[in-house]
Amino acid sequence: xxxxxxxxxxxxxxxxxxxxxxxxxxxxAVMLALFxxxxxxxxNIAGGYAGQxxxxxxxxxxxxxxxxxxxxxxxxxxxxxxMAVGGALGAGAGAALGWLTFRYGLRGSYFALVTxxxxxxxxxxxxxxxxxxxxxxxxxxxxxxxxxxxxxxxxGYYWLLLGLTFACFLTVWWxxxxxxxxxxxxxxxxxxxxxxxxxxxxxxxxxxxxLSGLFMGLAGVFYTQRYLYLDPGLAFGPAQSVxxxxxxxxxxxxxxxxxxxxxxALHLLAEAAQGVLGDVPGANMVIYGTVLVAMVLFLPRGLTxxxxxxxxxxxxxxxxx
Amino acid sequence: xxxxxILWPAILNGVTTGALYALIALGLTLIYGVLHIINFAHxxxxxxxxYAVYFLWRFLxxxxxxxxxIVPPAMFALGYALQRGLITxxxxxxxxxxxxxxxxxxxxxxxxxxxxxxxxxxxxxxxxGFSTLDVLxxxxxxxxxxxxxxxxxxALALWVFMARTDLGRAIRAVAKERKGAxxxxxxxxxxxxxxxxxxxxxxxxxxxxxxxxxxxxxxxGHGFVLIAFTIVVLGGMGSFVGALIGGIIIGxxxxxxxxxxxxxxxxxxxxxxxxLILLLRPQGLLGRAQ
Numbered sequence: 001x002x003x004x005x006x007x008x009x010x011x012x013x014x015x016x017x018x019x020x021x022x023x024x025x026x027x028x029a030v031m032l033a034l035f036x037x038x039x040x041x042x043x044n045i046a047g048g049y050a051g052q053x054x055x056x057x058x059x060x061x062x063x064x065x066x067x068x069x070x071x072x073x074x075x076x077x078x079x080x081x082x083m084a085v086g087g088a089l090g091a092g093a094g095a096a097l098g099w100l101t102f103r104y105g106l107r108g109s110y111f112a113l114v115t116x117x118x119x120x121x122x123x124x125x126x127x128x129x130x131x132x133x134x135x136x137x138x139x140x141x142x143x144x145x146x147x148x149x150x151x152x153x154x155x156g157y158y159w160l161l162l163g164l165t166f167a168c169f170l171t172v173w174w175x176x177x178x179x180x181x182x183x184x185x186x187x188x189x190x191x192x193x194x195x196x197x198x199x200x201x202x203x204x205x206x207x208x209x210x211l212s213g214l215f216m217g218l219a220g221v222f223y224t225q226r227y228l229y230l231d232p233g234l235a236f237g238p239a240q241s242v243x244x245x246x247x248x249x250x251x252x253x254x255x256x257x258x259x260x261x262x263x264x265a266l267h268l269l270a271e272a273a274q275g276v277l278g279d280v281p282g283a284n285m286v287i288y289g290t291v292l293v294a295m296v297l298f299l300p301r302g303l304t305x306x307x308x309x310x311x312x313x314x315x316x317x318x319x320x321x
Numbered sequence: 322x323x324x325x326x327i328l329w330p331a332i333l334n335g336v337t338t339g340a341l342y343a344l345i346a347l348g349l350t351l352i353y354g355v356l357h358i359i360n361f362a363h364x365x366x367x368x369x370x371x372y373a374v375y376f377l378w379r380f381l382x383x384x385x386x387x388x389x390x391i392v393p394p395a396m397f398a399l400g401y402a403l404q405r406g407l408i409t410x411x412x413x414x415x416x417x418x419x420x421x422x423x424x425x426x427x428x429x430x431x432x433x434x435x436x437x438x439x440x441x442x443x444x445x446x447x448x449x450g451f452s453t454l455d456v457l458x459x460x461x462x463x464x465x466x467x468x469x470x471x472x473x474x475x476a477l478a479l480w481v482f483m484a485r486t487d488l489g490r491a492i493r494a495v496a497k498e499r500k501g502a503x504x505x506x507x508x509x510x511x512x513x514x515x516x517x518x519x520x521x522x523x524x525x526x527x528x529x530x531x532x533x534x535x536x537x538x539x540x541x542g543h544g545f546v547l548i549a550f551t552i553v554v555l556g557g558m559g560s561f562v563g564a565l566i567g568g569i570i571i572g573x574x575x576x577x578x579x580x581x582x583x584x585x586x587x588x589x590x591x592x593x594x595x596x597l598i599l600l601l602r603p604q605g606l607l608g609r610a611q
Contacts, residue, residue, distance in 0.1 A: 290429055293407070293426060
């Protein structure tokens with residue numbers, strides 16, 4: 001219960017932030033970090049808890065984004081409904097991708113490569129078919145009403161994002177205490193042993209991918225409504241996939257607060273670097289890459305491992321065994 | 322169905338491009354076959370090689386083919402140092418860590434290049450850049466013919482090296498049975514670093530052969546990296562002949578896909594092959610089942 005109280009307290013504090021904060025610049029900065037936390041936590045469900053390292057989470061992100069945009073622009077379907085479709089599409093794609101790859105027993109590096117290739121296939125498709133607007137991208141007409149999932153004030157988007165992120169974190173909190181979560185971690189630590197004691201590893205991994213895809217799809221919906229624009233590179237390019245796994249790894253994979261910690265740490269670092277170096281193109285990414293390499297070298301369990309409680313150490317021991 | 326006057330040049334173009342793809346994939350397949358790791362930074366390292374060839378031409382006036390004497394050895398040294406200094410240390414016994422470290426390395430290299438050289442597209446001008454050769458009625462650019470020959474020669478040389486030299490035997494021993502190799506006195510860490518170095522050195526050869534008919538930008542490696550993975554998987558991880566055949570197949574598929582489906586959608590054939598092979602025959606065409 002203490003974990004839940006802490007989680008609620010953090011999000012409550014974040015919820016009142018726009019009331020105290022007058023500057024849109026800082027609110028936007030917090031939003032970018034929150035968005036990273038959302039996609040990082042989505043990735044964390046499959047990558048951290050179930051041990052399935054995906055390099056192509058942009059697939060779910062792009063599907064969600066294109067769902068809300070295409071339904072709205074071409075069929076006039078309300079974006080709130082589009083959001084539901086986008087989330088469902090993300091979850092469905094996660095399950096479908098899992099079904100395809102796990103059925104053939106693909107693990108580890110092979111799984112990472114297949115996810116990457118699928119994202120790339122969809123990038124090419126989105127670039128080639130007419131209803132996505134192809135390479136020029138798709139523009140959503142400006143209509144700033146909450147009923148159209150558009151907001152006049154930045155705080156509207158902020159609270160929408162905060163709500164989605166809270167839902168995602170709450171799901172992971174539940175997962176940590178649930179049977180499914182325990183099964184996912186068992187599969188991650190030793191799939192054969194988990195199967196030997198009766199865990200249906202295939203179904204467990206499928207559920208993890210579906211949950212992961214659901215929140216990644218919702219993140220895509222949010223992104224598209226926030227900027228009212230999407231193109232194939234933004235949707236299915238490697239940037240979102242890399243950011244998602246990066247914040248989870250920096251924060252600590254397989255932990256509830258890891259992605260939140262990782263997201264704020266990385267964005268703080270990026271802001272600071274921009275302050276020092278100015279707007280040099282590429283400088284941000286050099287720092288991200290360096291942080292990634294340094295984390296894997298020196299702190300492979302992430303920032304949260306710096307204060308290890310007994311619970312974590314126990315889990316680690318069973319993992320090493 | 323277009324007739325042979327259109328089909329033949331497309332196939333020929335596919336074969337020559339495919340041989341270059343194969344050259345890039347050779348290093349990747351060697352690294353995978355021995356170290357059993359997937360080098361995600363392969364595309365970024367190719368980019369480094371291409372910039373080296375470009376600047377040698379730009380400031381010293383060296384022909385890209387003359388750079389064959391400089392760039393591959395330098396790339397070999399870089400690869401050896403990377404493996405010994407970084408990749409081994411980061412592994413902590415997990416494959417995923419190596420994927421992540423090489424991913425991080427590629428992000429760093431690409432964006433350093435962006436900071437230092439900007440995103441401008443750079444090309445070299447050579448006297449022979451636009452010469453063509455008549456192959457049974459189709460005109461093929463001369464640099465592509467040279468690259469084709471270079472790729473075949475490199476694959477053969479690697480094959481002979483692995484079969485006939487002491488180091489080649491040591492590499493094969495380590496690839497098969499690491500502990501056993503260590504027990505008979507092979508320096509495993511050295512062999513690992515040599516394999517990685519040779520893999521990256523072959524990228525240097527690819528860069529020299531590619532530059533006369535291509536260009537360099539900080540993200541030039543992106544286009545090659547998934548293609549190279551596809552070839553490695555298609556040919557069977559660790560197989561040189563497989564990589565050569567796989568590369569040519571992929572080149573032809575890409576050329577014909579472009580002809581029938583258009584430039585953008587044509588690329589999809591490559592990834593469909595990639596996904597199908599990974600799902601249905603992950604050991605590849607010439608690989609043995611594990």
